[in-house]
Amino acid sequence: MPYPKKLAAKFLARIAELIATGEQIVTAKQHVPAKYSSSATYLDGSSAIDVRAHDVINFELFVTYRTNAVVVLQTLIPEHQPPLRSGEGSGK
Numbered sequence: 001m002p003y004p005k006k007l008a009a010k011f012l013a014r015i016a017e018l019i020a021t022g023e024q025i026v027t028a029k030q031h032v033p034a035k036y037s038s039s040a041t042y043l044d045g046s047s048a049i050d051v052r053a054h055d056v057i058n059f060e061l062f063v064t065y066r067t068n069a070v071v072v073l074q075t076l077i078p079e080h081q082p083p084l085r086s087g088e089g090s091g092k
Helices: 003-027 059-076
Strands: 031-032 035-037 047-052 054-057
Touching: 003 059
Parallel strands: none
Antiparallel strands: 031 054, 035 047
C-alpha cells in the first residue's frame, strides 16, 4: 500500500537523518590497538595476554540510533504483513 506523499516525504527525511547519524557514529569510532602483556602466567606455562585490536563507538549514541531505526522500520513494515508471493514486489 503506497503512503500519502507528505507521509512518504516524512519517512524519507527520517531515513536520510538516520543514515547521516549512522555515518557519524562510524566516522567517530576510535581504534584501540592490540596489546600484549606478560604479567599473567597460565597453568601450561604460557604468559602472554593477547588483547585484540578493536574499534570503540559511542554506545549511548548507538543505542539511541538503533532504537530510532527500529521504530521507523516497525512503522513502515507492519509486523503481521503476509509474505509476498513469488514475483510480487520485484517490479515485474
